[in-house]
Amino acid sequence: MLSNLPEMGQIFFETGKTFVDKEIGRQVSVIAERRAAVSRWADHVWRAVAILDGQAAAAPFTQLGEERDGVARFFAGATQLLLHRKETEAYRMNLAGDRVLYVIMRPEEGELPFTLHDVTASPHDAQDHLDSGDELVEAVPMSEEIASWIEAFCDFHHVETPFKKRRRDEVDIEELKFSKEPIYARTGRFPSPESSKGDG
Numbered sequence: 726m727l728s729n730l731p732e733m734g735q736i737f738f739e740t741g742k743t744f745v746d747k748e749i750g751r752q753v754s755v756i757a758e759r760r761a762a763v764s765r766w767a768d769h770v771w772r773a774v775a776i777l778d779g780q781a782a783a784a785p786f787t788q789l790g791e792e793r794d795g796v797a798r799f800f801a802g803a804t805q806l807l808l809h810r811k812e813t814e815a816y817r818m819n820l821a822g823d824r825v826l827y828v829i830m831r832p833e834e835g836e837l838p839f840t841l842h843d844v845t846a847s848p849h850d851a852q853d854h855l856d857s858g859d860e861l862v863e864a865v866p867m868s869e870e871i872a873s874w875i876e877a878f879c880d881f882h883h884v885e886t887p888f889k890k891r892r893r894d895e896v897d898i899e900e901l902k903f904s905k906e907p908i909y910a911r912t913g914r915f916p917s918p919e920s921s922k923g924d925g
Contacts, residue, residue, distance in 0.1 A: 749878055750805040751871075753844055754781045755828050761795035771838060773801065773828035773863035778870070786837050801830065802841030808875060813883035815847040816875050824872055825864040827851035832861070846875055 756775040762768055781787075785802040806826065808816065819825065826846055830839035839861065845851060846867070855862045867875075 747810045748807055750807045751778065751874065752780045752803060753778060753806045753826075753871075754803040755801040755841055755844065755865075756789070757786070757799050757801035757830070757839070759797045759799065759838075769838075771830075771861065773830070773861075773865050774798070776826050776828070776844060776865050776867065776871075778868075779803075785841065786839075801828075801839065804841055804844055806844050806846065806871070808846065808878045810882045812847050812849070813879045815849045816879050817883065819846055819848055820872065820876055820879070823864065824867055826867045826871070827854075828861075828863045828865055829854045830861045830863075831859070 754777045755773055756777065758772055758774045760770045760772075762770045780803045781800050783800050785800065787800045789798045789800060791797075826844055827848070827850070828844055829842040829851070831842050832838070833840055842860065843850075843854075851862055851864070854860050
């Protein structure tokens with residue numbers, strides 16, 4: 726799994742898994758790539774390029790190997806990839822389509838270019854972050870191992886919800902005619918004009 730990354734050096738990954746009643750999680754690490762920009766408005770362009778199982782024994786944005794042809798790769802950070810029981814419909818949509826994980830990184834003004842905020846398998850969560858306009862959201866292909874793990878979670882927890890057509894409340898509307906008692910006087914929902922006069 727690590728063979729396609731340039732000169733990883735002394736960085737090792739250990740897989741940790743946590744199981745709870747309504748959700749399941751596994752530790753993942755994100756590899757980011759920095760390229761020289763062709764725009765006058767930015768020096769570099771960043772994107773997430775790989776997601777690996779486990780926690781890397783390195784600080785966020787440790788460079789992996791040497792920069793080549795204006796391209797450098799970094800360990801961006803590690804986080805828990807969480808699956809929630811109530812979001813299985815979104816995961817199933819993902820598995821039936823692109824089969825990607827979404828990396829959300831927030832820009833920083835200090836020494837680090839970004840902070841790794843989240844990795845999610847839900848396209849709905851990714852769209853919410855994308856709509857904010859303040860974060861970098863990248864779709865990264867998920868491994869077969871992670872795809873099988875998500876599929877098994879969905880098979881265990883997913884419950885099909887039957888579609889129910891919403892019915893309008895039926896309201897009897899009676900035409901109000903001159904010399905005819907108003908409908909609200911008979912139903913008692915509102916005081917009748919006659920009773921209001923008596924109270925005075």
